[in-house]
Amino acid sequence: MSGAEMHALVERLYPICRSITGDGVRRTLELVSELLPLETHEVPTGTPVLDWTVPLEWNIRDAYIADTTGRRVVDFAESNLHVVGYSVPVHATMSRTELAEHLHTLPEHPAWIPYRTSYYAPTWGFCLAQRALDALPEGDYEVHIDSTLAEGHLTYGEHVVPGRVTDEVLVSCHVCHPSLANDNLAGIAVATFLARELAARQPYYTYRFLFAPGTIGAITWLARNAERVERVRHGLVLACAGDRGALTYKRSRRGDAPIDRVLEYVLRTSGREHTVVDFSPYGYDERQFCSPGFDLGVGSLSRTPYAGYPEYHTSADDPGFVSPDALADTLAVCREAFAVLDRDRRYVNLSPYGEPQLGRRGLYDSLGGRSDAKQAQLAMLWVLNLSDGGHSLLDIAERSGLPFASVTAAADALLAAGLLKE
Amino acid sequence: MSGAEMHALVERLYPICRSITGDGVRRTLELVSELLPLETHEVPTGTPVLDWTVPLEWNIRDAYIADTTGRRVVDFAESNLHVVGYSVPVHATMSRTELAEHLHTLPEHPAWIPYRTSYYAPTWGFCLAQRALDALPEGDYEVHIDSTLAEGHLTYGEHVVPGRVTDEVLVSCHVCHPSLANDNLAGIAVATFLARELAARQPYYTYRFLFAPGTIGAITWLARNAERVERVRHGLVLACAGDRGALTYKRSRRGDAPIDRVLEYVLRTSGREHTVVDFSPYGYDERQFCSPGFDLGVGSLSRTPYAGYPEYHTSADDPGFVSPDALADTLAVCREAFAVLDRDRRYVNLSPYGEPQLGRRGLYDSLGGRSDAKQAQLAMLWVLNLSDGGHSLLDIAERSGLPFASVTAAADALLAAGLLKE
Amino acid sequence: MSGAEMHALVERLYPICRSITGDGVRRTLELVSELLPLETHEVPTGTPVLDWTVPLEWNIRDAYIADTTGRRVVDFAESNLHVVGYSVPVHATMSRTELAEHLHTLPEHPAWIPYRTSYYAPTWGFCLAQRALDALPEGDYEVHIDSTLAEGHLTYGEHVVPGRVTDEVLVSCHVCHPSLANDNLAGIAVATFLARELAARQPYYTYRFLFAPGTIGAITWLARNAERVERVRHGLVLACAGDRGALTYKRSRRGDAPIDRVLEYVLRTSGREHTVVDFSPYGYDERQFCSPGFDLGVGSLSRTPYAGYPEYHTSADDPGFVSPDALADTLAVCREAFAVLDRDRRYVNLSPYGEPQLGRRGLYDSLGGRSDAKQAQLAMLWVLNLSDGGHSLLDIAERSGLPFASVTAAADALLAAGLLKE
Missing domain, CATH: 3.40.630.10 (Zn peptidases)
Structure with missing residues (x-):
């Protein structure tokens, strides 16, 4: 399916x-x-x-934050949400404090990585789970974003x-x-x-x-x-x-x-x-x-x-x-x-003065007097009555309460009988 | 009465x-x-x-279904509903089975005769109570409808x-x-x-x-x-x-x-x-x-x-x-x-700038300060205020909440005083 | 205050x-x-x-009703409501019965004096508390209203x-x-x-x-x-x-x-x-x-x-x-x-095709992806979207649900940035 x-x-x-x-x-x-x-x-x-x-066109190949042992504590390869969209390239070592200004988390959802972008202000940043941030000890970190911003x-x-x-x-x-x-x-x-x-x-x-x-x-x-x-x-x-x-x-x-x-x-x-x-x-x-x-x-x-x-x-x-x-x-x-x-279109009743004689055209039950008028006949009467160029088939369906499919079927029958024009 | x-x-x-x-x-x-x-x-x-x-003009003089003994089991003379309106003339003998195709009943109301017509498809038929139908034994029946369909x-x-x-x-x-x-x-x-x-x-x-x-x-x-x-x-x-x-x-x-x-x-x-x-x-x-x-x-x-x-x-x-x-x-x-x-007509206030001085024309209480303004005076103020050619007396009655009769009485008084024109 | x-x-x-x-x-x-x-x-x-x-201009200096001993039982000096406004001058002695036709009270509030006027029908009268009226014995009373109705x-x-x-x-x-x-x-x-x-x-x-x-x-x-x-x-x-x-x-x-x-x-x-x-x-x-x-x-x-x-x-x-x-x-x-x-005025968005780039003009946060758009930014988007000459700032405040002050602040910022004209 x-x-x-x-x-x-x-x-x-x-x-x-x-x-x-x-x-x-x-x-x-x-x-x-x-x-x-x-x-x-x-x-x-x-x-x-x-x-x-x-x-400029932005492309990125790799990005990470690594600790002094070289271990990647945040890695673009694990989730592309880790990098702020349109981050400029960076490769530097900095303290956790300096780094923190470039980090984005969601304290109210500590396991989730947020999604952030900076399309029109050149900067860089990383997004990570709050609890990953909390686990980062003080110290120096290597940050690397291997991105390009170039004509493209x-x-x-x-x-x-x-x-x-x-x-x-x-x-x-x-x-x-x-x-x-x-x-x-x-x-x-x-x-x-x-x-x-x-x-x-x-x-x-x-x-x-x-x-x-x-x-x-x-x-x-x-x-x-x-x-x-x-x-x-x-x-x-x-x-x-x-x-x-x-x-x-x-x-x-x-x-x-x-x-x-x-x-x-x-x-x-x-x-x-x-x-x-x-x-x-x-x-x-x-x-x-x-x-x-x-x-x-x-x-x-x-x-x-x-x-x-x-x-x-x-x-x-x-x-x-x-x-x-x-x-x-x-x-x-x-x-x-x-x-x-x-x-959903508007039609014009070509026989708008009184009802046209539907029976003669085979569109109406010949036996009168019954009170259970069929939906198909009701739909034809509604379409004829409201097809004045100002009401669409959807208008007619809404006003009559009849299903849209009944209204369109009625319109098709009346079109075939030459009683409507578009 | x-x-x-x-x-x-x-x-x-x-x-x-x-x-x-x-x-x-x-x-x-x-x-x-x-x-x-x-x-x-x-x-x-x-x-x-x-x-x-x-x-064609339809007239009918007599109609019945009779059993083989000649007894009329359905008789137009008893109720004109017994015959389908515009039935063509018929005089024939047929089996109950053949006849049944021309019979109309209301199974959900077995004592009532339904009303049926066939104005534009030439046919004939009888209407009868379901319980009358149920009482008809198998056998042959004489059907007779003495009707005419003729220029008229x-x-x-x-x-x-x-x-x-x-x-x-x-x-x-x-x-x-x-x-x-x-x-x-x-x-x-x-x-x-x-x-x-x-x-x-x-x-x-x-x-x-x-x-x-x-x-x-x-x-x-x-x-x-x-x-x-x-x-x-x-x-x-x-x-x-x-x-x-x-x-x-x-x-x-x-x-x-x-x-x-x-x-x-x-x-x-x-x-x-x-x-x-x-x-x-x-x-x-x-x-x-x-x-x-x-x-x-x-x-x-x-x-x-x-x-x-x-x-x-x-x-x-x-x-x-x-x-x-x-x-x-x-x-x-x-x-x-x-x-x-x-x-219900529209009038035009001939003194539309400010209220006209009704007191001078004998249309307003001379004693001021009371808070129980009379309905007749309220009605005049409403008629004057809304008679701009765009509001009818019914509009004024509906908007003011005053009875229509009060509003028309006010309009009559103002017309008589020359303050309104039609 | x-x-x-x-x-x-x-x-x-x-x-x-x-x-x-x-x-x-x-x-x-x-x-x-x-x-x-x-x-x-x-x-x-x-x-x-x-x-x-x-x-005519009306002025009044004094007015009273006095009993036969000369005691003022109703005195304009105590309340100017005692005299019907625009009362003509009168000085006469009359029975309580004659006087009563010129007295106005509020039986449902027996301690209160009503306020009455007769600007356009020349007459005179006094207003008093019902209980003051009830206390007046039969007998003759002097009535005096020292008023003038004169060209003025x-x-x-x-x-x-x-x-x-x-x-x-x-x-x-x-x-x-x-x-x-x-x-x-x-x-x-x-x-x-x-x-x-x-x-x-x-x-x-x-x-x-x-x-x-x-x-x-x-x-x-x-x-x-x-x-x-x-x-x-x-x-x-x-x-x-x-x-x-x-x-x-x-x-x-x-x-x-x-x-x-x-x-x-x-x-x-x-x-x-x-x-x-x-x-x-x-x-x-x-x-x-x-x-x-x-x-x-x-x-x-x-x-x-x-x-x-x-x-x-x-x-x-x-x-x-x-x-x-x-x-x-x-x-x-x-x-x-x-x-x-x-x-409350109407403005016209001078950059009506698409949104103008607000960020480049310092009117929009550079960091994208956050779902907590600031009210000031929302207000600017609303003002831009509806400033088609047909919506006033009040219209925009009502449709957006934002405070009127936010909407006007946004309009001011956009005017300053040359994005709106009056």
């Missing part, structure tokens, strides 16, 4: 040391490409992108599922976090398998999947795709998509965009426990897509949301924190939501 | 075998005409009406109460059901007595009462009255108006048409137990009046609504199921609602 | 016999002038003002605190009630001290304080200041501002004017017990400012509202009924509300 396959992808991607640039992102996109063909883009250091500039590229990948129209649905997930499973290997996995499913049928919209580093990656894509941005009708950011908590949908900045209505409808009518929260300009790349200049109809789907669980941005967010069932459930909601979004 | 008179009309109309065409409708309109003059319209078979065509007419009646303006209020009730008392002899009775009351005073609006067969009758009227339809400002469909349940108001498709606000206001402020439901494209002729091409502000008033009681469309919907008190109560609500509707 | 100072002003103003015209108003404005410079206006009797005319003036005062813009905030309080402390010496005291505070800093808006007799004073000001009325953006009527009840804010007629939103926001977020009520055309001078021709965004702030306490318009509304703490609390809410109102 796809839950297990998605979890296998999470496990495979987990060891890679990713950042906003560098070979970790490239390797991640390569592994995804084995499941889903990706077009990979390389944008040179120094390229202006909106208010930002593509930074920012890398992102895209996969497009062509639809019947060129209007686009943008699905995006950030690919810049190192060994953190839920954040966001889970999102990458759901996006990958969702794209595969969509590619298996020709959808109405064109679906664009974006695998890009957070913030700077989304900004780079937005800067380089002004024309495509204009075609984006709807969008969804996938993040923290695999933990065992209930689903959380975060509305777009608009708050009532079609994507908002669709996700809320699917979550509500599915009976799943879930939460819907308003937009806030903090979280993932919805921050960029929903900046006021773009103001796209892009929401975000997570399970436990941004910063909402103690394991968030720590070594405890490992593959065991992500569940195959949760991944499958997130995928199922995306599948259902995009099925509704894809089919 | 009118409750008893209305019930007497229900009893008088009950035995007639009505359908969407035929002499039953004509006879019904004749009996109503004894109380309320009607203009009767005859529309020939084959006339195109919107998406429909006026059907569709018949409907109108009564117009002229008002001070040509804008119209449409009150409609269906007259096509055979021996069913609540559905819709009760509606016919309330409409008849409501029209008599309105005729006794000159209302503001012109009130048009329509007594027409369901669906095809409303469609025929709409097709033939394009100009009048443009004048319909408000409307009410009366159906199932006499059972002992609480009143139900079904909103127009618009949901916030003046008729909706008035009915809800009257029901709410009257303290009656009642229900208000949203429009749905299922029920009575509001389906046609609220089709998207017309989208008239027409609601529907019932007691227990459409298909909401087990007696619905069965022989148990007899005159005993209808109560004189319920008929009188439905009539009272119509009377109150039309009184509000008729008086 | 200002609570005590305000209460001292209430006590000082309390003995004066005020009415809608006359020396009592002049003396009141003189005493206020000792604390706050006032521009005093004198408008001659007979001047047409909107629908009204400035009335209506008097009102203004104080203007100039702001950075000429758009105005109007703060008004009525000055026409005689010895009633809460109604409205409390409002006068709060207005006086509020104006002093505002004058101590240059506010954004120009604040106009109006000390005028109720109704006719407001109408006179409106009639004479057509040009200034156009500049009034916001306003607040202060009345009954010093009793021990919780604060009540009464919305403007518009219901969603900025002053409404600001007062509701400050009351809600301050945690104070309070009530917000909709506009009604009864109360104080908001009646005139919110008449439909002006429809100004003027609300009203009271503690226990209009006619909401038994002491209202009686001798029990004395300085003991007003509390220094309550006066200080009302002042504090006005101070907070005007601080918000004064700072």
Whole structure:
């Protein structure tokens, strides 16, 4: 099942040391490409992108803190979280006191390694468990970070599922976090398998999947795709998509965009426990897509949301924190939501004065007087009554209380009978 | 009292075998005409009406199922519900098994005869109590339906109460059901007595009462009255108006048409137990009046609504199921609602800068300082304050919490003082 | 503290016999002038003002009812409430029965003297405690009211605190009630001290304080200041501002004017017990400012509202009924509300495509990955995201849930960084 396959992808991607640039992102996109063909883009250091500039590319080969005996007390090879992302190279010996200024721990979770970065201020540092720090005696330590910050590229990948129209649905997930499973290997996995499913049928919209580093990656894509941005009708950011908590949908900045209505409808009518929260300009790349200049109809789907669980941005967010069932459930909601979004259109009743005579067209029971009108007939009457160009099929489903599938079946029958036009 | 008179009309109309065409409708309109003059319209078979065509006229003289001894085991003379409406003529002998395909019962109510029709698919059938069916032994039966389906007419009646303006209020009730008392002899009775009351005073609006067969009758009227339809400002469909349940108001498709606000206001402020439901494209002729091409502000008033009681469309919907008190109560609500509707207009305060000096005009207590301002004075201040052309008297009553009658009295006093204009 | 100072002003103003015209108003404005410079206006009797005319000026020197022994059983010198305001002069002897038609009491509060006026119907009368009336034996009484109704003036005062813009905030309080402390010496005291505070800093808006007799004073000001009325953006009527009840804010007629939103926001977020009520055309001078021709965004702030306490318009509304703490609390809410109102503006994000890079401008923490984003950073992201010209800082505070002060600090920082414009 796809839950297990998605979890296998999470496990495979987990060891890679990713950042906003560098070979970790490239390797991640390569592994995804084995499941889903990706077009990979390389944008040179120094390229202006909106208010930002593509930074130097960062790569790291090794890093450690060793005691005077040469024993590595902190070792990048054990966890890539040990090094502050974008650390400049360093090789020095210093006292524990001097070193302490470069160390980050989580005193409230003494066994966990925190995740820290310093993309835009050149510095270096190590992250470690509080109890590992507590175990370090006074004395001198050798610190070594074998990293490079150099002219290079920012890398992102895209996969497009062509639809019947060129209007686009943008699905995006950030690919810049190192060994953190839920954040966001889970999102990458759901996006990958969702794209595969969509590619298996020709959808109405064109679906664009974006695998890009957070913030700077989304900004780079937005800067380089002004024309495509204009075609984006709807969008969804996938993040923290695999933990065992209930689903959380975060509305777009608009708050009532079609994507908002669709996700809320699917979550509500599915009976799943879930939460819907308003937009806030903090979280993932919805921050960029929903900046006021773009103001796209892009929401975000997570399970436990941004910063909402103690394991968030720590070594405890490992593959065991992500569940195959949760991944499958997130995928199922995306599948259902995009099925509704894809089919939700407005029609115009071509016989709007009085009801058309459905019986003559074989669409209505000939025997009258019974009070148990069939759902299919009710759905046709609802579609006819509300198809005035102002109500979509989702509007009709919500107002009638009928299942979306009944409403679409009614619309199909009425289209076939020449009673509706798009 | 009118409750008893209305019930007497229900009893008088009950035995007639009505359908969407035929002499039953004509006879019904004749009996109503004894109380309320009607203009009767005859529309020939084959006339195109919107998406429909006026059907053949159906009449029936006799019908029965007889056993081999000649005994009538099912007899139209006992109840006109026994024959499926619009049954084609038949005279044949057949086995019980063959016959059974043409028989309709209600297994869950074994003593009741159901009501069935087949207007647009030529067939024949009998309805009977399940226990009558159970008592029929195997063997041959003679079936005889002495009906005609022939070129003829569709018949409907109108009564117009002229008002001070040509804008119209449409009150409609269906007259096509055979021996069913609540559905819709009760509606016919309330409409008849409501029209008599309105005729006794000159209302503001012109009130048009329509007594027409369901669906095809409303469609025929709409097709033939394009100009009048443009004048319909408000409307009410009366159906199932006499059972002992609480009143139900079904909103127009618009949901916030003046008729909706008035009915809800009257029901709410009257303290009656009642229900208000949203429009749905299922029920009575509001389906046609609220089709998207017309989208008239027409609601529907019932007691227990459409298909909401087990007696619905069965022989148990007899005159005993209808109560004189319920008929009188439905009539009272119509009377109150039309009184509000008729008086609900927008005015413009001619002295809108500051309050006008009411005392100088004899409209205000000269003694100041008391905190118990009289309702009449409060009402004048409210009418002055909100009469900006954007608020109607009902708006003012709702916003102020004052009775509608106080608000209209204030408006009358201010009009007389030259402080308001229409 | 200002609570005590305000209460001292209430006590000082309390003995004066005020009415809608006359020396009592002049003396009141003189005493206020000792604390706050006032521009005093004198408008001659007979001047047409909107629908009204400035009335004769009323002054009174003495009044009493004496028994046949010459003993004053009711004496204006003891309480100016004893005389019906605007009483015409009278000097006569009459029986208790004849006299009784001119006497006003409060049977439900037998120890209290009511407050009554008759501005526009020429008559005379006395107000007294019910138990004082009960103690009067049958017999003849001398009645004497030494008043004058003569050509003169209506008097009102203004104080203007100039702001950075000429758009105005109007703060008004009525000055026409005689010895009633809460109604409205409390409002006068709060207005006086509020104006002093505002004058101590240059506010954004120009604040106009109006000390005028109720109704006719407001109408006179409106009639004479057509040009200034156009500049009034916001306003607040202060009345009954010093009793021990919780604060009540009464919305403007518009219901969603900025002053409404600001007062509701400050009351809600301050945690104070309070009530917000909709506009009604009864109360104080908001009646005139919110008449439909002006429809100004003027609300009203009271503690226990209009006619909401038994002491209202009686001798029990004395300085003991007003509390220094309550006066200080009302002042504090006005101070907070005007601080918000004064700072609540809309800005435009000059870098609206994606987030601007705050880190490069020193506005953002360089260390990433932590989940405890600082409030200051959140506030900047909110201001950037919603500064599209359509959201004010108050909108942003309400939508983000962040304190208004954080939002304004963020806006200031972003303005300084050139990321926002007004």
